[in-house]
Amino acid sequence: MLQKRVITATLGVVVVVIAMALGDTAWRLLVYVGAMWAMIEFVGLAQQRWYGLLSICAYVVVSYALFSRSPVSAHSLVVVLAVFLAVPVLLQNRISVQQATFVLVGALYIGLGGSSLTAMRSVPHGWQWLLIYLLAIWSTDTAAYFVGRSVGGRKLLPAVSPNKTVSGSVGGLVAAIVIPTVLGVILISPVGWWKYAVVGLVASVAGQVGDLIESAYKRTSGVKDSGRLLPGHGGMLDRVDSLLFAAPLVYWIMQSLTKLT
Template structure:
């Protein structure tokens, strides 16, 4: 299992870094593909097939979020909300209001997260800042896994995610602060170390909350993994939940702390 995790993670990091280096369009396409795949898995938790009306509406929301140059404003959110509320009526209750609300939550969470990832890339030194953010999330996941397995101890929230420990969570937080800060000081500017610490801290804390929220959704749906796309890691949503959930807040911090 560990060997599969390492191989999959190495290939994934290589693809992400290559997309970052190839420029904005390549990065947008990669984010869009990953976000749509995550949305397919999220919709399946609500027992909606990838070609269902709600799923297609969710893909359109994500496409607009990723490729539009306009900010995601109030008017857009109102239109999206109205469409998803109308779906149960238009389909004569073949889809429940609860299912529509579930998929709506996924479309907004994944869409806004994907939009934030493309906006980060557009910032001055955006590629480097985005890499700092990615390192924060990856460091959290990796350190939490190994520290949790090595140290063990008290469970974090056993009713939601029985394998996560307090020691793993703290280990992930420490790694998310130290590793990206070192990289940021070397690659961007030694004077911005406070920003790197703040970004790492926020990415780790908010990302872990996002991971727990997805675990709660999966537990409600009675599944262990959102999919089986990535050997040793589960589905695309399992790998991107933290990344997408924390991205809007981290983007706000990046622009506010400049």
């Protein structure tokens, strides 16, 4: 299992780095494919089969968000919410408001997260910031896994995710601050070590919250993994949940930090 995780993670890193190196179009395409696949898996978490119209609405919302040049504005989200909550009425109550809201949350979370990932490249020194963010998320996941397995101890939220530990969470947080900061100062332009540390801190905390939320959705749906696409990791959503959830907040933090000297 560990060997599969390492091989899959390594291949994933290579694909991401190549897409970043090829430029904006390649990066947008990669984010779009990953986000749409994650949305398909999110819809699949439902305990019942969704009607086609509801699923189509979800995919349209995610596509709209991903093709926007900046994260979707608040008034656009109000329109999206109204459309989703109108679906049960249009289908003569064959779908409940709760079911529509379930998919709405996924569409907003994945759509806004993907849109923020593509928008990060537009920030001054965008590719550096994006790389720091990816390092923070990857460091959190990797350190939390290995520290949690080796140290063990008290469970973080056993009712939601029985395998996650407090030691793993703390280890992931420390790694997300230290690794991006050190590598950022040594290998990337000197934007400011403390700025890298702030991004690492925010990304780790928000990413772990996002991971727990996805775990809660899976537990509600009675499944262990969102899919089987990635050997050793489960589905696409299992791999990008924290990355997408933290992206909007980190994007805003990046914009604020670039204005500081």
